[in-house]
Amino acid sequence: MQSTILIARQYGSPDVLELITHDLPPLAEGMARIKVKATGINPIDARRMTGEFKHSSLPQTFGTEFAGVIAEINSNKTLWSVGDEVLGSGTNFTHATVIDVHINNLIKKPENMSWSVAGSLAGVAQTAMTILDEIGPVQSLLVHGGSGGVGSVTIQLAKEKGIDVVATASVHNQDYIRELGATPIVYGSGLIERLKEIHPEPFDASIDLIGNEEATETSLATVKTNGFMGSIAGKKLSSSKIQAVWVKRNPANLKYVVDRVADGRFSWIVSREYPFTEVQLAYHDILEGHTKGKSVLTY
Structure with a gap:
């Protein structure tokens, strides 16, 4: 299976962003392979792109949250199945068409929740x-x-x-x-x-x-x-x-917020949606600030 991944080989404006496609390696034990449907963009992603934050070496990848469909699983000790709709935090990156995520990071996507909303919640909720x-x-x-x-x-x-x-x-x-x-x-x-x-x-x-x-x-x-x-x-x-304050990843905390968004107790706005192919524009807009709710890449 192939994945198209967002990378930056150098620091700078959104012009440094590029999409590359490569073959994925065999799926590791305890992991699920996810076909991404939506993934949120956070200000930290754009600030890493510019080089304001240098938390990883070049080339760098981006994204911390996603929603998608399980395409493959490598674990006999899980209740998840191929075809399940899930959301959660990514292991290495989420701004890609296919990602590998540890099964412990997954929660079920509510049926009444859109892909855009589901893909935008994990980072902010936790x-x-x-x-x-x-x-x-x-x-x-x-x-x-x-x-x-x-x-x-x-x-x-x-x-x-x-x-x-x-x-x-x-x-x-x-x-x-x-x-x-x-x-x-x-x-x-x-x-x-x-x-x-x-x-x-x-x-x-x-x-x-x-x-x-x-x-x-x-x-x-x-x-x-x-x-x-x-x-x-x-x-x-x-x-x-x-x-x-550094975020502590906790699927139970994520589910707490997701449940409240799903049943209407919490208000949540996805103010901007961009096709994955327009990721440079999305990052440009994030740098402009004044965000209301969340910006999301869709696939």
């Missing part, structure tokens, strides 16, 4: 669940960048726990933040003062989903002493008081 676990029991939370995929799920998980949430977003996404259950506020000049007006008491915790200096300074000024301040930016920030 990241958001990790954030809530790291934050612990709090009464109030400031979310920097609430309108993206991780922010959307984090807000809803927090509201489910009864946490009072304020979230920053662009002026265009204020209504969306409100619909998710948080108090919206536009980021930019005067943010600290405006936050203190709408939320006079210091926050118990904050989470930075953007990774800029405004988020760092605002958290330091509005979160209570010894309160939790975290970031998923994955880069060094100007203050050591902001703790790095």
Whole structure:
């Protein structure tokens, strides 16, 4: 079986991205071979492409989440079968037509869930669940960048726990933040003062989903002493008081969020869909930012 895989042989703009096709090796023990139907694009993918994050050697591959159909299995100790519709986190990459994934990373795709939605959830769901676990029991939370995929799920998980949430977003996404259950506020000049007006008491915790200096300074000024301040930016920030939060892969956590999206308890938006052949445009748009929900590649 062949797979067409997205790679970059050098760092740079989306022009460095190319699709290559090669024969797949024999399937390893404990793995499932998946024909991908949809796969989410995360900001970290584009930032790795540019070289801002250099987490792997060149050439590099991309993608962490997928939804698809099992084409082959190499395990006698599994309830999965060829033809099953699944979603989950990829082992090495997911921006490809066929991928090999460990069977422990799979969960069943709900029948009423579209491929685009199913392929966009694994990364954000597990990241958001990790954030809530790291934050612990709090009464109030400031979310920097609430309108993206991780922010959307984090807000809803927090509201489910009864946490009072304020979230920053662009002026265009204020209504969306409100619909998710948080108090919206536009980021930019005067943010600290405006936050203190709408939320006079210091926050118990904050989470930075953007990774800029405004988020760092605002958290330091509005979160209570010894309160939790975290970031998923994955880069060094100007203050050591902001703790790095790294996603913990957990299919049970993924299923928790997927079930809530499937039955309508959680809102979820796939705002942009791109054919796999238009991946350069997709990555260009991700770099532009101001994302609402999630962007997805379809096959």
